[in-house]
Amino acid sequence: MTTQASGGQPSNEVQTDFKPFLFMWIGQVVSLIGSGLTSFAVGVWVYQETGNVTLFTLIATSAALPAVVLSPIAGVLVDRFDRKWMLIVSDTGAALSSLALLLLFRADALELWHIYLLVAINAAFNTIQFPAFGAAITMLIPKKHFGRASGMMQFGQSGAQVLAPLLAGMLMEWLPIPSIIAIDLTTFGVAVLLLVFLVRVPKPPAATGDRPSFWRQVAFGWEYIRDRPGLVALLGYFACINFLLPVSMVLVTPLVLSFASTDDLGMVLSISSAGMVVGSLVMASWGGPKRRVLGVLGGAPFIVLGLFVAGFQASVPLIATGMFLFFFVVPLINGSSQAIWQAKVEPAVQGRVFAMRRMVAQITAPIAFLLAGPLAERVFVPLLRPEGALAGSLGPWLGTGEGRGIGLLFMTLATLFLVITVIAYLYPRLRDLEELVPDAVPETPPVEAEADAEPAG
Secondary structure (H helix, E strand, O other): EEEEEEOOEEEEEEEOOHHHHHHHHHHHHHHHHHHHHHHHHHHHHHHHHOOOHHHHHHHHHHHHHHHHHHHHHHHHHHHOOOOOHHHHHHHHHHHHHHHHHHHHHHHHOOHHHHHHHHHHHHHHHHHHHHHHHHHHHHOOOOOOHHHHHHHHHHHHHHHHHHHHHHHHHHOOOOOOOHHHHHHHHHHHHHHHHHHHOOOOOOOOOOOOOOOOHHHHHHHHHHHHHHHOOOHHHHHHHHHHHHHHHHHHHHHHHHHOOOOOOOOHHHHHHHHHHHHHHHHHHHHHHHOOOOOHHHHHOOOOHHHHHHHHHHHOOOHHHHHHHHHHHHHOOOHHHHHHHHHHHHHHOOOOHHHHHHHHHHHHHHHOOOHHHHHHHHHHHHHHHOOOOOOOOOOOHHHHOOOOOHHHHHHHHHHHHHHHHHHHHHHHOHHHHHHHHHHOOOOOOOOOOOOOOOOOOOOOO
């Protein structure tokens, strides 16, 4: 394969020096930790200032919408322009949104709509970051080490999710929120400086023949999936579970804060993310079941059990245990799904197909985030108030009070998730997908794409 370096000099092979990849990886992990600090602090501030679950969940909606709307466009941009500079643009844009947030806090002029807008801008730039980071790895290290690099990526993301809530919970005890945002800005600076001075990403070979129009490339991904009903069924399953699971993920914060402190919340979120770290290590060493569909559907019992445990009582240890089980199995589900898509989609079109896949699989998440607050506040929370309709029947088991309705909602979501998974297994196009849809590649493609299901955030 002939490549060309970013400086314009041709290269006959992908570079084999691991240092550029390591510098890029370190920078992105540091940046993820900083972003997690700000996300945690701002989320807690909104909930404590308003006491309104719906207003709190709108933050997650603002973060989810750009990923749904812009993913296909971001995939085409990453293929058209230099991947290193796309990463720099992504980090810089996200840093500017954090800077605006800092200035508004300092001026005591921050309003809720400012937060929603800036979160959306930050998410729009992050939509560019993920495909750019994955595509850059292809040109940085030999093919035989792509698995190791993918494991490092997942481990780094999970590690950042563990550290950020824990650090933020402790920092908020003695630092004001503007200082935490300033730390976030520093981490963006570290990521950009490492990219500019220590990372060189060779360019992929130029495409031959006529280049399709931009919008034609955007639409191609869906056309490819549509022609393969088994992939449509798999995508439909993820769209369904991405309607259920984000509700529980976004409501963990108000559930814990209904009876515990921000320090306890940081511990719960860190333990939850630790489940993903452990699950990532297990998936990396095991590789998942030979029948990948069983890996996708077989994770359901862990998630169902985790949600039941987390919702059962107003207990920090129980919620932390339940969410650990929940996130432990996410790498198995996503990894098994990823292997199916890698085997069934031609390598030359995976970028566009995977971008469309991400958009469709997550299109229900913003709806879930929008509904989570009203569903909790207006339906489930009143049911388990001391005078609520279910206080006499379920109250002795689950308890009564503000947070207990959210616990009941967790259990309801778990039941629905189990029912949907059973229906999915009984549907032949999905259950027998690996036999019905022929492989498009003789071996696993080198780059791992975005996961279908969103863990926490």
